[in-house]
Amino acid sequence: MASGGPEIEQLIQLLARLPGYGPRSARRAVLHLIKRKDQLMLPLSAALDRAVAAVRSCEICGNVDTISPCSICADPRRGESGILIVVEDVGDLWALERAGVGQVRYHVLGGVLSPLDGIGPDDLNLDALLSRAGDYTELVLAMNATVEGQTTAHYITDHLSGRGIKVTRLAHGVPVGGELDYLDEGTLSQALRARTEI
Amino acid sequence: MASGGPEIEQLIQLLARLPGYGPRSARRAVLHLIKRKDQLMLPLSAALDRAVAAVRSCEICGNVDTISPCSICADPRRGESGILIVVEDVGDLWALERAGVGQVRYHVLGGVLSPLDGIGPDDLNLDALLSRAGDYTELVLAMNATVEGQTTAHYITDHLSGRGIKVTRLAHGVPVGGELDYLDEGTLSQALRARTEI
Structure with missing residues (x-):
């Protein structure tokens, strides 16, 4: 294919691996x-270089x-609430920050327990969670509402029992703006059970 | 927003300007x-750097x-057919190359005449076309089938009349795999008029 040199072909192949992109897009x-080139390609190239050099866990x-510790862990006001959200x-952390959940800290597991995929407790950031959990008064388990997510939540709850830490989970219910007709029965029945007075 | 440092935020903002992407994606x-990072981010960063340095018109x-002249213009076999496709x-050039249209050369106008948008003949790569057209026996006008595309085709035909160069355009008709029911009337009537014997 004679459209562009090897440098262009390679750039196309790498961009095609971004989410939402294929060879054509x-x-x-x-x-x-x-x-x-000047308004977008050069700045993007420079921004990517900077991010590659700067990003760390x-x-x-x-x-x-x-930076590490990250700006959230380094901010003392974040610790005052005593709330640690496990994602x-x-x-998921970024999504909660966008939602503006307040002065809380987070713990990123890096996945969920999934025996079928061979992912056990040692593959997740779990030991660090169990050892830092004692510094907080409440642990909010904000895993996805999947079987694996709930299994992981169970595992954490089990390992923290008897340590006097309050463990909570996100509420289930009707999404804001959601239509009942399109919701699954499980969510609907949970939303009815957890109904609140107006 | 505390998700990531300024380097990450800037990268998000620049990627959001790619086609098909928005702030969320x-x-x-x-x-x-x-x-x-190692499998995709680093190679992409390097590929973008190389492309920025190498790409030229x-x-x-x-x-x-x-390279300039490009690999198509530099290839002597491409000139033998005497066909120059104007896009x-x-x-559009890349799309025709993917379709494997054969040993032809191209001329990229960089747009179409559009008085409403203030785009006149001087804003396009037209002078270069008129001066190199004499080296070819056939000029295929492969502009889009829009009003502006056809206006531009007219302009080029006018300026080449009397110079003994055959000027053609792409055929109109039913797209391969297309369903008649979904085609507009203009295309259908053109396809009927240009019907071919089986």
Whole structure:
């Protein structure tokens, strides 16, 4: 294929591995970049270089940041609430931060227990959680509402029992803006059971 | 927002400007990159650096390549057919190359005439086309089937009349795999008029 040199072909192949992109859309993205060389391609190249050099995993919570401990773990106000939210993934942490859940700390497990996939307790960031949990008064288990997520939550609850730490989980219910007609029965019955007075 | 440092935020903002991406999907892409730092983020960063340094516009046809004249203009076999295909955009050239249209050369206009948008003949790669057209026996006008594309085709035909160069355009008709029911009337009537014997 004579469209562009090897440098362009390689860039297309790598961009095609980004989520939501395939060979065709990656080709379009590369053309888009080339046409906006000074406004977009150069700044993106520089930003990627900087991010590659700067990004690291927080040694305490597993968050992704450019400093370690991350800015959340390093902020003393974050510890005052005594709330530690346990999430599966950095993306979940970012989602909770976008939701503005307040002055809390996080712990990123880096996955969930999944015997079928060969993922056991040693493959997750669990030991660090059990040893730092004592510094907090409440542990919010914010795993996904999947079988694996709930198994992991059980495992953590078991290992913390008798240590006097309050363990909670996110509420189940109707999503804001959601229509009852499209909700599954499990969510609906949980939402009814957990109904609140107006 | 405390998710990631300024380097990560900036990378998200730049990725969000790629076609098909928005702030949310760019965030997901950056997480995807960070998790695959060695397999994807580093190679992508390096590939982008190389492409930024290497990419240039062909001085003859306007194609994008890492050499100028581009590999198509530099290939003597490409000239033997005497066919020059005129396209609006580099993406159209790449699409024709993917379709394997054979040993032809191209000329990229870099747009179409559009008085409403203030794009006149001087804003396009037209002078170069008129001066190199004499080296070819046939000019295929492969502009998009839009009003602006056809206006541009007219302009080129007018300026080449009397110079003994055969000027053709792509056939209109039913797309391969297309269903008649979903086709517009214009295409259908053109396809009927241009019907061929089996």
